Structure formats: C-alpha cells, structure tokens
Amino acid sequence: MRFGHPKVRLTEKYDGRNDLRDHLARWTKVYRSEPHPEWVHLFYHNLDIIPVNWYLGIELCHGTVEWDILREGFLMTFNFEDGFKSINEALQ
Numbered sequence: 001m002r003f004g005h006p007k008v009r010l011t012e013k014y015d016g017r018n019d020l021r022d023h024l025a026r027w028t029k030v031y032r033s034e035p036h037p038e039w040v041h042l043f044y045h046n047l048d049i050i051p052v053n054w055y056l057g058i059e060l061c062h063g064t065v066e067w068d069i070l071r072e073g074f075l076m077t078f079n080f081e082d083g084f085k086s087i088n089e090a091l092q
Contacts, residue, residue, distance in 0.1 A: 015048035039067040
C-alpha cells in the first residue's frame with residue numbers, strides 16, 4: 001500500500017500544550033483528500049514523543065485500524081481541559 005503525500009503539511013506536532021481539538025481540526029483539513037484508512041497511519045507523523053508513545057501502544061498492541069476509534073481514544077486520553085494545562089502537568 002502506498003500512502004499519498006498531501007501538498008500542505010502540518011509543521012506543528014501535537015505535544016500536549018496546544019489545543020487538542022484545534023490540532024485535530026487542522027489535521028483533518030490537511031489530510032481530508034486522503035482515504036480514511038490511511039489516516040490512522042498518517043496521524044503518527046504529527047505527534048510529539050508522549051503522544052507517539054500512546055499511538056504506538058494503541059496501534060501496535062491493539063491493532064487499531066479505524067480512524068474514528070483512534071480519534072476518540074486520542075480525545076479521551078489527551079483532553080486535559082478540565083484539570084491540567086499540559087501533558088507535563090498531568091504526568092506530575
């Protein structure tokens with residue numbers, strides 16, 4: 001399987017400090033022309049170290065292949081709006 005290369009790429013990786021929903025909205029807009037099954041694999045390239053570790057655990061251990069499942073898991077895992085300002089604060 002060959003993955004496409006969108007003309008526009010996100011240069012900002014999600015690191016837990018920027019707005020999660022905004023990042024997903026921008027990411028979806030950039031990759032909207034790609035087939036949804038490829039989104040699961042393309043998403044990896046826009047994550048910083050801690051989110052990448054989460055992704056690898058989900059993808060490699062559980063074999064998540066559906067974008068909607070990955071997206072919901074990402075939102076549930078990294079949504080700190082209620083209690084923490086960033087992922088670093090949440091981990092302390």
